[in-house]
Amino acid sequence: MMKKSVAMLAVCMLAQSHLAIAAGTPAPQEINIVLLGTKGGPSLLNTARLPQATALTIGDKIWLIDAGYGASLQLVKNGIPLRNINTILLTHLHSDHILDYPSLLMNAWASGLKDHTIQVYGPPGTQAMTKASWKVFDRDITLRMEEEGKPDPRNLVKAIDIGQGVIYKDELVTISALKVPHSPFPDGEAFAYRFDTQGKRIVFSGDTSWFPPLATFAQGADILVHEAVHVPSVAKLANSIGNGKTLAEAIASHHTTIEDVGKIARESHVKKLVLSHLVPATVADDVWQQEAMKNYPGPVIVGHDNMTISVP
Template structure:
């Protein structure tokens, strides 16, 4: 008598086993591709670190000593990797508040050479080093960034040399790789993201950029500082998020009264920034899914409410609109 274990296989049994083996083989073959697909769609988080436009620091008047909005900087976390866009005053502090330890910063991108976007560029790199940085940071920006990086290292060479010798720290100068952007069509490409750029309108600077991040089927565009520019709508077409600077024109006269260079400053603001209505026009033409207002000009006037910032935009754009605030987060 034969036990079940040693019974000869019937035609049906052979078929079942063949199907089982085929299923297992398919699963084994599919597993790497599933992992690749998962890797190709990393988790993405957008954080507004600093939403104030202009180089002035802190609030004024009755709010003197407060910091309602820090200067311009943004963060993208792509698969947990930090990409910092602009380094205005307070960027290190804001990263920590956002839960990002400084030594984990991997990429830094600068939109243009104005102090409210790069004042703490070197300090962020140094603070990352002080916090235990051991890997390379790649930085990207308009021509002049490489020289600015060398100048920062020269400014701090005594401290860097001392800490390398006395504390055994790695040489900060060897950890930072700065890149002057020469190809707007391929600023940065790695296994997670492709970053491209376009020229914005921000006189008198000839090299000021908007950046587009494409990752895992999602697109995030940062306008940088710019006057009304229909080409930006083409660049940002269909984006999941457009982070756009904004200026409220009726408040500029009051802003001008606080500074001695009022006339020339007003000329600059009108030539180099985008009023609320025109931000709406750009977002509508681009058909972006979400519009995030940031880099507010003026950025310290409490009389300008969220509704006021939104009113002009809503004349043209009816999609999802967010009036940005420091440390506002978006999960993509």
């Protein structure tokens, strides 16, 4: 009897699936977050953590959030073809988030980008930076177009300076941007991004100091990827450099302490918190987790380079 019931259930589910397809309902797409670079700041102290870059894949669609140094190589390591990138979103224009942006465009072109346009969204200055990148590589582009018959890459990338609100929407995903405070950038030059797709919500904080509106923006998110700074470790590191107090105060005021990250996660009722853009990158995982869990009772993942997180 049990076997018959299970068989009948399977038949019903299969029939419903065929009906959904017939009705034009898109099949659910697998969602993955791939952490490519998880340290904050542009310095390269070792190869354990590279500067900030994250990929979000939904089915065969690829979004890249920030392009810190090494992003191109990390994408290749994770089996993500550069020529298949659909969209790049830049949270702000600090070098640890954009150093690989020009090479990413060139590498995507060199590896076969030709059949679609990469959309690039970012704060004011993104268009100008993109145009400047093309100027740097103008001679190489011209020669390769003439000798190899390649398409003009400048026609395959569209950069857009954004403001707050919905910046992109199609049948699969809605992407929204929230202005966040990240001094010394003026208001409107740093953003958090939210992806709403297939009933799921994924939020990337970008670089931000403590900002309660982010909790509203991220409300009910399945995953919140948030930057974090561990102030005691920053102070210790800064003292070893020489301009300790000034540097430590600057870093702490421009970013969110790990305790406050926990508060944002709690107030936004997110299902899972992922820590990235870690400052400093040398703090142990258990320290990050313990500090975040002082204010957030849910699961906390300390991000590492080349870590893939599935969105259930």
